[in-house]
Amino acid sequence: MKGMFRKQMVAIVTVLTLFCSMFFTYSSAFAENNSALNVEAGAALLVEANSGKILYQKNADESLAIASMTKMMTEYLVHEAIAKGKIKWDQKTKVSEYAHIISQDRSLSNVPLENGGMYTVKELYEAMAIYSANGATIALAELIGGSEANFAKMMNDKAKELGLQGYKFVNATGLINKDLKGKHPEGTSPDDENKMSAKDCALLAQHLLQDYPKVLDTAKITKKTFQKDGKYPIDMSNWNWMLKGLVKGYEGVDGLKTGHTDQAGYCFTGTAERNGMRLISVVIKTNSETARFDETKKLFDYGFTNFQTKTVYPKASQVKGHETVHVNKAKDTEVPVQTKKEIVLPMPKGSQDIYKTDFKAVNKENEAPIKKGTTLGYMTVSAKDPNDVGFLTGKSMQVDLVTKQEVEKANWFVLSMRSIGSFFSGLWNGTVDTVKGWF
Known part of the structure; x- marks a missing residue:
């Protein structure tokens, strides 16, 4: 009997162990905080782009300096202005002294712009999106907002509209204000810097991809010459080294935006698509120019290896x-x-x-x-x-x-009959309740 009891207990324990194992597998199916990934960044996030489902996160809600990843918001506002007919791609705009001065600093990412020079929106946008050119970004901000200060307000207003939570925009570029040669936007201080959380960066990227998918047409360009036939042509190489053919090339990567300042470290909001599934990744405050891509690779590898998409409805x-x-x-x-x-x-x-x-x-x-x-x-x-x-x-x-279709209003006769029906229904129910009260 004892032997039989012992065998029964072993069987029960085995079943319970298997059940617990199955439950653990289910409950950790998304492994949002999977420490095994060991993503070395101040903050990191991986989401499926269509639904916004979070697949992995690390310190995703903390508002942190985001450097030139700021330019995703500038890109959004440029595309929105184009869509609304406020500006055109072939429209030329005059470069201000401020944009000119910033563009001459080659210690920052820039294409030099002539003071008072005329450039098309498309030229300036490509310089911003491919080469992260700061002077070109300021020129676009001034065109759309009238001034960078007004444009920064537009950025904050749009962030609120899109549902971002931990953001602060003080300029159009993502530079620290003290790098703006004393010309930082009115109402901000020299030490101010743009901030977003990793979750905000991913949400902004999702809106950018869904609302203006053509953003990838420029984001995936690896090399281009700024003003190829102009007086001062400049070769531009994309800072996103994960694009096909570049040093950290990764299958499916076609965007989106890098960033770097001392406070922000090396940052990257990336996106890649394979087998019909698009992922968005964010890493903030990694230790080197290559580390931001190495850590992003960990996220993409995890996402594409462990997940697939399914059309539920x-x-x-x-x-x-x-x-x-x-x-x-x-x-x-x-x-x-x-x-x-x-x-x-x-x-x-x-x-x-x-x-x-x-x-x-x-x-x-x-x-x-x-x-x-x-x-x-x-x-x-x-x-x-x-x-x-x-x-x-x-x-x-x-x-x-x-x-599914237009809902027509009932005619006066039908509405009248319904009112009469409701009246007598109410009267009858009231009478029934009264009679019930007698007993």
């Missing part, structure tokens, strides 16, 4: 149990809704059912008429694991549920 899908939303005064009061966009999520390879969904109504009364494509509710997606750190936007991501 195609665009225009209906959510089970929430196929319709009630709309007052509509011809048909139960209105069909569908997902506004497809939902693609990263999955640990070999795992499937790791997410859960929920429904959230809009915070207002819906009343017809309503246009096609109007948001009437939201589907939220979150990890089943309660310890999961979630997405760039929080513990869950939110997807709009929109009307």
Whole structure:
């Protein structure tokens, strides 16, 4: 009997051990703080670009100096100004004395600009995006904002609009203000420097890639000559050494922005795509020019080795149990809704059912008429694991549920009949309640 009991206990312990092992594998599926990666940086982050799902993080919320990674926000505002028709790529702008003076300092990253010289927006943008040229960046900021001080305000306003949390923009370039030759923007001090958290850098990069995907057309250029046929042509080499053909080339890398100051260390916000999955990485305060790429490689290797993406809901899908939303005064009061966009999520390879969904109504009364494509509710997606750190936007991501077609208002006769019906229904219910009270 004792031998049989001992064998039963061994079997039970074995089963429990296997169960715990399975649970541990599930609960740590995303390994957001996987110390085995040993990313040597002041802060680091890896996310899947489409959903913003965090795959790894280290000190991701601390606001830190970010040097020329600042220029991602300048790039965003340039693309936005182009999209809104405020400026054009072939438009020429005159270089101010300030932009000229900064551009002459070759100890900083620069292409020399003539004082009063005329350059196209595209020329200045390419100098900024490829070579991180600071004088060219200031010239663009002055064109769009009127002054760098006004442009810095635009940067902070846009950061708030995009949902960034730990940011501070004092200039357009990411230089320390004391490097601006005493001409730092009004209202800032010589010691001021731009700051963002790693999470903010990734969120800004995500918006830049999703809102203006053509940003990669320039970001992936490895070499180009500034004003090739001009008086002072300058050869520009991309500081992103992970681009194909460069010294730290990595398959799939096509952006995005490097940075360096003494305070920020060597930084890099990178992006790479393989097999339909795009990742965004951030490293801040690494120890050398090559280290920022070596640490980024660790992140990309981890992401591409352990994860794959899966389309959970195609665009225009209906959510089970929430196929319709009630709309007052509509011809048909139960209105069909569908997902506004497809939902693609990263999955640990070999795992499937790791997410859960929920429904959230809009915070207002819906009343017809309503246009096609109007948001009437939201589907939220979150990890089943309660310890999961979630997405760039929080513990869950939110997807709009929109009307499939225009929602017509019912005519006066139908509305009148509904009112009469509601009146008698209320009257009947009140009578029933009264009668119940007698007994």
